[in-house]
Amino acid sequence: MASRLRAEVRAEVRALREAGVRPRMSVVVASDDPATRVYVSSKAKTAEALGLEFTVVDLGSGASQSHLEATLDGLSRDPEVHGVMLEFPLSRGLDPDRALRRICPEKDVEGLTPGNLGLIAAGRESEALLAPTPQACLLLAATQGELRGERVAVVGPGRTVGRPLIHMLINHGATVTVVTEGTRDVRAALEGCRFVFVAVGRAALLGPDQLHDGQIVIDAGINVNEGGVCGDVNPAVYPRLAAYTPVPGGVGPVTSVLVFRNFVRALRLQRGENVHDR
Amino acid sequence: MASRLRAEVRAEVRALREAGVRPRMSVVVASDDPATRVYVSSKAKTAEALGLEFTVVDLGSGASQSHLEATLDGLSRDPEVHGVMLEFPLSRGLDPDRALRRICPEKDVEGLTPGNLGLIAAGRESEALLAPTPQACLLLAATQGELRGERVAVVGPGRTVGRPLIHMLINHGATVTVVTEGTRDVRAALEGCRFVFVAVGRAALLGPDQLHDGQIVIDAGINVNEGGVCGDVNPAVYPRLAAYTPVPGGVGPVTSVLVFRNFVRALRLQRGENVHDR
Numbered sequence: 146m147a148s149r150l151r152a153e154v155r156a157e158v159r160a161l162r163e164a165g166v167r168p169r170m171s172v173v174v175a176s177d178d179p180a181t182r183v184y185v186s187s188k189a190k191t192a193e194a195l196g197l198e199f200t201v202v203d204l205g206s207g208a209s210q211s212h213l214e215a216t217l218d219g220l221s222r223d224p225e226v227h228g229v230m231l232e233f234p235l236s237r238g239l240d241p242d243r244a245l246r247r248i249c250p251e252k253d254v255e256g257l258t259p260g261n262l263g264l265i266a267a268g269r270e271s272e273a274l275l276a277p278t279p280q281a282c283l284l285l286a287a288t289q290g291e292l293r294g295e296r297v298a299v300v301g302p303g304r305t306v307g308r309p310l311i312h313m314l315i316n317h318g319a320t321v322t323v324v325t326e327g328t329r330d331v332r333a334a335l336e337g338c339r340f341v342f343v344a345v346g347r348a349a350l351l352g353p354d355q356l357h358d359g360q361i362v363i364d365a366g367i368n369v370n371e372g373g374v375c376g377d378v379n380p381a382v383y384p385r386l387a388a389y390t391p392v393p394g395g396v397g398p399v400t401s402v403l404v405f406r407n408f409v410r411a412l413r414l415q416r417g418e419n420v421h422d423r
Numbered sequence: 424m425a426s427r428l429r430a431e432v433r434a435e436v437r438a439l440r441e442a443g444v445r446p447r448m449s450v451v452v453a454s455d456d457p458a459t460r461v462y463v464s465s466k467a468k469t470a471e472a473l474g475l476e477f478t479v480v481d482l483g484s485g486a487s488q489s490h491l492e493a494t495l496d497g498l499s500r501d502p503e504v505h506g507v508m509l510e511f512p513l514s515r516g517l518d519p520d521r522a523l524r525r526i527c528p529e530k531d532v533e534g535l536t537p538g539n540l541g542l543i544a545a546g547r548e549s550e551a552l553l554a555p556t557p558q559a560c561l562l563l564a565a566t567q568g569e570l571r572g573e574r575v576a577v578v579g580p581g582r583t584v585g586r587p588l589i590h591m592l593i594n595h596g597a598t599v600t601v602v603t604e605g606t607r608d609v610r611a612a613l614e615g616c617r618f619v620f621v622a623v624g625r626a627a628l629l630g631p632d633q634l635h636d637g638q639i640v641i642d643a644g645i646n647v648n649e650g651g652v653c654g655d656v657n658p659a660v661y662p663r664l665a666a667y668t669p670v671p672g673g674v675g676p677v678t679s680v681l682v683f684r685n686f687v688r689a690l691r692l693q694r695g696e697n698v699h700d701r
Contacts, residue, residue, distance in 0.1 A: 322600040
């Protein structure tokens with residue numbers, strides 16, 4: 146799926162360049178988090194492979210809230226920039242929500258601004274830029290069957306994955322159960338759910354004691370431990386499941402390319418093209 | 424509960440007037456819907472009884488989107504106006520989401536702007552203005568016990584009640600199941616839920632065939648029929664429930680006063696006061 150999507154995005158970027166557009170994405174860093182720089186250079190490499198320009202605005206760890214907001218305002222106004230990303234985490238003391246409000250919704254390739262989240266919550270997904278991780282979860286789930294009318298569960302209602310995913314599942318007509326940290330009996334809450342989506346960030350959170358035989362499990366967790374990277378699902382349960390996404394190699398690669406599919410969509414939105422049903 | 428809240432709001436408005444503030448709420452109408460005018464005059468009466476000034480800006484049914492947005496921009500900037508409401512439905516052809524973005528979040532007494540919904544979805548409720556109907560649902564449910572760790576259901580994920588309510592219930596640590604129009608077996612989906620919240624707008628949607636004995640049911644539905652007003656719950660099931668809110672006389676009266684409690688909170692936000700935990 147990731148490589149098919151990548152080929153599609155590459156072709157779209159080529160067509161835009163041939164139409165005289167110089168597609169450019171900007172990413173803003175405001176922290177000294179070392180992992181952030183690894184993620185950013187990986188995105189830069191993908192951008193290059195896809196044929197678009199990529200600018201990093203690194204404010205370092207000492208930027209003030211007003212400097213960060215002014216930077217995002219400037220990129221939102223700059224007609225030569227078509228996509229804007231703000232890397233998390235921010236330095237301590239910076240307010241992510243106030244910062245996100247300064248990214249104009251039409252350039253918000255990560256779908257995190259209140260404007261895009263509001264459209265999704267209003268059931269107007271076709272006009273929004275959708276956060277790539279929940280979008281990847283839905284695309285992967287859809288390979289296993291219709292969501293409409295199915296009972297599904299979202300484990301972990303975090304702001305970047307779980308919360309937008311809940312709205313998107315509702316928009317698809319699923320019956321959605323949300324498991325939170327307050328949930329007493331996870332296994333009971335997951336009973337009867339055909340699909341289980343998990344995005345908590347705790348290794349082996351869901352295993353044979355929580356999941357039921359034959360479930361379809363989409364794992365958006367990423368945990369770094371001594372052995373490398375793993376998800377939120379204990380692989381011991383894999384043989385009992387109808388289908389699952391491994392970590393690494395599942396949700397992640399699809400998410401990475403969806404950022405850039407969003408970028409192409411953002412560019413078309415800015416050019417006033419009709420992007421519905423794309 | 425409604426009369427206790429009303430007395431609290433009246434005392435707060437009095438204190439603000441004594442401090443030299445002239446509290447003023449403005450409501451914008453952009454339709455020729457007759458019911459809207461009934462609701463607005465009822466709000467005007469409540470406003471008067473609470474001691475605050477109330478202005479109706481009636482754009483009639485022919486207003487353009489740009490006129491509507493300019494009106495909301497003006498009220499958002501006007502320092503003499505402390506609360507702004509936009510009455511729904513709007514005339515055909517007007518875009519409610521684009522209009523709502525023009526109400527500044529600190530004056531959004533109905534809690535419907537993307538800024539306030541975004542804060543709730545980010546778990547930052549204490550900084551937001553909360554939509555009055557889901558707020559009333561939570562206050563009424565809380566009289567029957569803690570929500571944390573309980574299984575609850577939201578029937579009807581509409582934009583003004585169900586969707587914000589889902590986030591608020593998650594923020595309270597409940598395990599939330601959302602029943603949509605795609606749900607095949609409502610009774611099965613509601614099984615094991617201690618609290619059931621319903622906000623669909625269909626008379627007698629939930630009755631003995633859907634609800635389980637001993638559930639606590641909060642009914643935010645309002646349906647007008649030949650016999651008057653009724654909710655979404657069939658009263659035939661009332662004797663089997665542990666508790667319920669009747670319609671009329673349940674969620675409605677609490678919601679009405681919470682608009683004005685939001686107004687006082689909005690005014691304090693604008694004065695830069697610390698409103699957390701209020």
